[in-house]
Amino acid sequence: MSVDKQTVQKIASLSRIAITDAEADALVPELNNILGWVEQLGEVDCKDVEPMTAVIPNKLRLREDAVTDGDMRDKILKNAPAAEHGFFGVPKVIE
Amino acid sequence: MTESTYRIQGATGEWEVVIGLEVHAQVTSNAKLFSGASTEFGAEPNTQVSLVDAAMPGMLPVPNKECVRQAVRTGLAINAQINKYSRFDRKNYFYADLPQGYQISQLYHPIVGEGEVQISLDEKDPDAHGKAIGIERIHIEQDAGKLMHDQHPTMSYVDLNRCGVALMEIVSRPDMTSPKEAGAYVKKLRSILRYVGSCDGNMEQGSMRADVNVSVRKPGEELGIRTETKNVNSVRFVQQVIEYEAQRQVDVLESGGEIVQETRLFDPDKGETRSMRSKEDAHDYRYFPDPDLLPLELEDDFIFDCKASLPELPDEKRARYKNVLGLSAYNAAVLTAEHETALWFEKLLDTSNEPEKIASSAANWMTSELFGALNKMGLTITESPVTPEQAAELLGLVADGTISGKIAKQVFEIMLETGDGAAKIVEEKGLKQESDTGAIEKVIAEVMQANADKVEEYRGGKDKLFGFFVGQTMKAMQGKANPQVVNELLKKTLDN
Numbered sequence: 384m385s386v387d388k389q390t391v392q393k394i395a396s397l398s399r400i401a402i403t404d405a406e407a408d409a410l411v412p413e414l415n416n417i418l419g420w421v422e423q424l425g426e427v428d429c430k431d432v433e434p435m436t437a438v439i440p441n442k443l444r445l446r447e448d449a450v451t452d453g454d455m456r457d458k459i460l461k462n463a464p465a466a467e468h469g470f471f472g473v474p475k476v477i478e
Numbered sequence: 479m480t481e482s483t484y485r486i487q488g489a490t491g492e493w494e495v496v497i498g499l500e501v502h503a504q505v506t507s508n509a510k511l512f513s514g515a516s517t518e519f520g521a522e523p524n525t526q527v528s529l530v531d532a533a534m535p536g537m538l539p540v541p542n543k544e545c546v547r548q549a550v551r552t553g554l555a556i557n558a559q560i561n562k563y564s565r566f567d568r569k570n571y572f573y574a575d576l577p578q579g580y581q582i583s584q585l586y587h588p589i590v591g592e593g594e595v596q597i598s599l600d601e602k603d604p605d606a607h608g609k610a611i612g613i614e615r616i617h618i619e620q621d622a623g624k625l626m627h628d629q630h631p632t633m634s635y636v637d638l639n640r641c642g643v644a645l646m647e648i649v650s651r652p653d654m655t656s657p658k659e660a661g662a663y664v665k666k667l668r669s670i671l672r673y674v675g676s677c678d679g680n681m682e683q684g685s686m687r688a689d690v691n692v693s694v695r696k697p698g699e700e701l702g703i704r705t706e707t708k709n710v711n712s713v714r715f716v717q718q719v720i721e722y723e724a725q726r727q728v729d730v731l732e733s734g735g736e737i738v739q740e741t742r743l744f745d746p747d748k749g750e751t752r753s754m755r756s757k758e759d760a761h762d763y764r765y766f767p768d769p770d771l772l773p774l775e776l777e778d779d780f781i782f783d784c785k786a787s788l789p790e791l792p793d794e795k796r797a798r799y800k801n802v803l804g805l806s807a808y809n810a811a812v813l814t815a816e817h818e819t820a821l822w823f824e825k826l827l828d829t830s831n832e833p834e835k836i837a838s839s840a841a842n843w844m845t846s847e848l849f850g851a852l853n854k855m856g857l858t859i860t861e862s863p864v865t866p867e868q869a870a871e872l873l874g875l876v877a878d879g880t881i882s883g884k885i886a887k888q889v890f891e892i893m894l895e896t897g898d899g900a901a902k903i904v905e906e907k908g909l910k911q912e913s914d915t916g917a918i919e920k921v922i923a924e925v926m927q928a929n930a931d932k933v934e935e936y937r938g939g940k941d942k943l944f945g946f947f948v949g950q951t952m953k954a955m956q957g958k959a960n961p962q963v964v965n966e967l968l969k970k971t972l973d974n
Binding site: 442465 | 516
């Protein structure tokens with residue numbers, strides 16, 4: 384598996400990361416190196432091996448259905464570039 | 479269901495419509511799917527947001543057990559396979575209503591697999607016009623926040639209160655072939671969700687909304703290319719979307735064009751759908767398993783408890799009303815369609831030691847008198863000014879002959895106005911029915927005397943005059959005579 388410059392630019396745009404043309408050029412071989420390295424894993428036959436999701440035996444913990452959080456609007460909005468009347472303000476997005 | 483086959487008449491012949499629905503149902507829970515913030519509707523903006531919901535760095539999601547339980551109960555209610563192993567995945571996209579940059583959902587291993595929902599196209603006799611709609615899966619996922627575009631000239635406002643609230647996405651097979659079937663499916667699904675208590679089914683508040691997939695084809699041909707109209711929030715709109723979209727697709731295809739697989743928006747004011755071009759890129763969601771969450775593994779005991787906690791569901795209840803309580807197919811269907819109605823009816827029956835005996839008259843009274851009155855006042859059954867206990871008292875007075883059915887209507891109207899009990903009204907207004915044969919015979923004698931000519935005609939063979947005598951007798955007794963006794967006595971006296 385490998386990527387070309389166009390794919391790199393598309394991924395960047397989907398991830399909302401601005402990259403210059405020169406950066407895209409530099410990222411192509413860099414990403415392909417990583418992909419090639421990861422691809423080595425494909426050489427191992429793990430057809431009959433269960434995917435491992437934790438290194439120690441562990442189960443997904445569930446929470447009781449109780450309201451224990453929230454009610455901290457000032458904290459939530461503190462880092463927002465714009466906030467008005469208790470809302471976040473963002474550049475207008477409309478269909 | 480051949481008698482109701484839905485077809486679009488095009489210039490080149492008939493077209494068939496194929497419909498599948500993805501219904502998003504907000505799970506009834508106190509707290510959100512992965513955080514302890516409240517889910518309550520209508521709070522001040524951004525007051526029900528935790529650091530997890532706001533996607534602050536380092537925050538970790540912990541699933542809410544109740545949301546898992548409700549999804550499993552919903553799956554069991556539609557006889558679906560429950561997957562003891564399921565997993566959460568990240569669906570990546572950027573939008574202002576989703577601070578994480580991804581929605582936690584279940585793509586590869588949903589919690590609920592295949593099931594089905596029985597729909598009916600005839601509420602008068604559901605069994606005769608039933609159809610099974612296949613359910614492909616139900617998975618749980620996070621809802622997004624709410625955007626407001628009309629409050630500021632250059633900015634959109636974001637409220638994250640809804641962000642992270644649990645949704646069930648209920649995905650149907652493309653088994654529906656008309657707007658009516660799709661409408662019946664949404665109504666039935668809503669009814670089941672309300673019975674189960676896993677979603678309030680309130681479409682106006684957005685706690686249940688549908689993505690409508692529509693394609694058209696010539697009968698017998700391969701499936702056509704479909705479009706998906708997002709976030710449709712009423713049964714009527716779902717049907718409008720299908721009508722509009724099917725006709726639009728036929729027009730495009732017949733004029734030599736091609737259908738593009740795309741996401742569309744419904745405009746309720748115009749009754750049209752239009753393309754959401756900006757979402758074209760969005761379909762590249764780059765799903766992958768969420769590394770913050772281990773697989774969700776369910777124990778048999780947990781599933782067993784979910785099953786044990788299910789109430790009697792609408793189809794079972796309808797069958798019982800019909801077969802055990804002896805209700806008509808129509809009454810059984812109407813009284814079980816909404817859980818609240820069935821509960822009201824059962825409370826009424828609970829007042830009796832022999833519920834089977836009063837079931838039919840109670841059902842008839844509810845579907846005609848009570849529903850008629852509520853309709854006129856614009857109230858739902860839960861807002862009824864008359865309680866089931868008060869209704870039982872009224873019906874009891876009819877059953878034991880204290881008042882006639884006709885007087886009962888008057889009494890009911892006074893009950894609605896004053897809130898008084900039926901017995902008190904009957905007592906105070908002197909509406910008690912006269913069943914004393916002596917008193918009635920006396921009036922009959924007077925009526926016959928005053929209408930000797932008519933008696934002559936009747937006895938000469940003019941049977942139809944019988945009704946006249948009944949009317950005169952009732953009139954003379956201000957409608958309070960027991961009609962059955964009047965009939966019997968009149969017959970006896972006149973035929974002698």
